[in-house]
Amino acid sequence: MEQLVDRFGRVINYVRISITDRCNFRCIYCMPKNGINWKPMENLLTYEDIAFFLKVAAKLGISKVKLTGGEPLARKYLDNLIKLINNIDGINEISLTTNGTMLPVYAEDLKKAGLSRITVSLDTLSNKNFRKITRVGNIEDIIKGLDAIDKAGFEKTKINTVVMRQINDNEIIDLVNFAHKRGYDIRFIELMPTELIPNWRKHFIGINEIKNIIKEKFDMEETDKKTNGPSVYYKLKSGYVGFITPLSKAFCAACNRIRLSSEGEIIACLGHNIRINLKDAIRKRDEQEVERLIKYAVKIKPKEHSMLSESIHSTMSAIGG
Numbered sequence: 001m002e003q004l005v006d007r008f009g010r011v012i013n014y015v016r017i018s019i020t021d022r023c024n025f026r027c028i029y030c031m032p033k034n035g036i037n038w039k040p041m042e043n044l045l046t047y048e049d050i051a052f053f054l055k056v057a058a059k060l061g062i063s064k065v066k067l068t069g070g071e072p073l074a075r076k077y078l079d080n081l082i083k084l085i086n087n088i089d090g091i092n093e094i095s096l097t098t099n100g101t102m103l104p105v106y107a108e109d110l111k112k113a114g115l116s117r118i119t120v121s122l123d124t125l126s127n128k129n130f131r132k133i134t135r136v137g138n139i140e141d142i143i144k145g146l147d148a149i150d151k152a153g154f155e156k157t158k159i160n161t162v163v164m165r166q167i168n169d170n171e172i173i174d175l176v177n178f179a180h181k182r183g184y185d186i187r188f189i190e191l192m193p194t195e196l197i198p199n200w201r202k203h204f205i206g207i208n209e210i211k212n213i214i215k216e217k218f219d220m221e222e223t224d225k226k227t228n229g230p231s232v233y234y235k236l237k238s239g240y241v242g243f244i245t246p247l248s249k250a251f252c253a254a255c256n257r258i259r260l261s262s263e264g265e266i267i268a269c270l271g272h273n274i275r276i277n278l279k280d281a282i283r284k285r286d287e288q289e290v291e292r293l294i295k296y297a298v299k300i301k302p303k304e305h306s307m308l309s310e311s312i313h314s315t316m317s318a319i320g321g
């Protein structure tokens, strides 16, 4: 089996695929208040296009896939895509990141289709705060979504929380307790600058500060637990807490991924605006050209992001977070 190794010795075995830019939420750090102009459906890769891309990528050493968006469950028949991916030799894990609202409808079908596990984004337990952050959502819908995941038999569920000063930093402990009570890991993510949040520094909280808040309440033990990416995990008596520090350069050293946008562009690094368009090659089912472009994307993958000098120009919803 081939391996994709970049110039800095990082093995790339993981792809995050944004399957749609559409979303039913308007999270303050991700999406403008009035939404964006959705890309026309005909511009998006079809499920068959995505499966073709993955067949080629799997031969090159990609073994793990994350489906994201926008809100991935806003795209119909996602279970059909999961079934297609499940039939690809070499792909041994398919996970999903979702805002959770549509899980009561789809969780069972996703499980039957072969989805390995689900991460739900949840930044607050207060309905008022939830509305402030998502602008439109209701917390009860997420709780129902989590209940549906459990009922469908998913394991290794994770909660992802973006921590923002003066917005949800007073809820860190409650969120840890909430996740662990339900048997989930929780990961705290540093706020990443985008054009949407020009005052991001005011709300940014570094991971060390978050860790200190947790340490005041819990004993935290370092672990070598690894999932798919650069998160660092600590063990508490009640469960695991992970930290994702996109602004730190150490995060880049552990990077093992590329991203595919809903329109078929590879984004080699979340914190750079370099894109490589594969759509034509995918649509022509030109295996050699897709392979060449994947290898090229890995070859030019930057050593580290430049988020502090250039804010990410697209919204996260278009990149997939």
Ligand code: SAM
Binding pocket: 023, 029, 030, 068, 069, 070, 071, 072, 097, 098, 099, 119, 120, 121, 160, 162, 189, 190, 191, 192, 193, 194, 316, 317, 320, 321
């Ligand atoms: N809609 C799905 C969800 O919310 O999980 C999937 C897409 S969303 C873009 C993926 C992840 O990116 C979410 O966990 C979200 O919190 C995170 N995200 C979006 N914008 C961010 C930002 N500016 N800083 C840090 N994380 C961000």
Ligand code: SF4
Binding pocket: 023, 024, 025, 026, 027, 030, 031, 069, 070, 071, 099, 121, 316, 317
């Ligand atoms: Fe939608 Fe997820 Fe972005 Fe929130 S973070 S607006 S749920 S894509």
